[in-house]
Amino acid sequence: MGNRTNGEKVFNQHEYQKKWDKENMKSINVSYKTEFVESFREALKVLGLKQSDVIRKAMQAVIDEAEKSSQE
Template identity: 60%
Template sequence: MPRKPKDGKPFDQVKYMQEWAKENMATVNCRYKKEFVVEFKESCAALGIKQSDVIRKAMQEVIDQAKNK
């Protein structure tokens, strides 16, 4: 269902999504040797899995371990 305009201005979906992301999302940055990253990307492609899924799973495992400590 489309959002209604406020103050007579049309709803800006892109702006809304950018503001939501700024308030609700965060970035995790890391740097590794190029060869390691290339091998990781190739391995994910060969297995048909997303890099973000692998990273998310690893992060969740660490969170779970800390909770069960």
């Protein structure tokens, strides 16, 4: 991984991050009507929220609810 200088490997942060992401991360792609997405983005601005934080919280809420349901 990375370039070599005098026969030694040089750490390449970009290559390391790319490999780590490939092994540890997944993405979710969704499509919604333009008006819905624009309204969502505007609401994020008004509330000062990040899209990724809102989606993560919603996903975690579903996971938590499923775990709660499976324990009953």
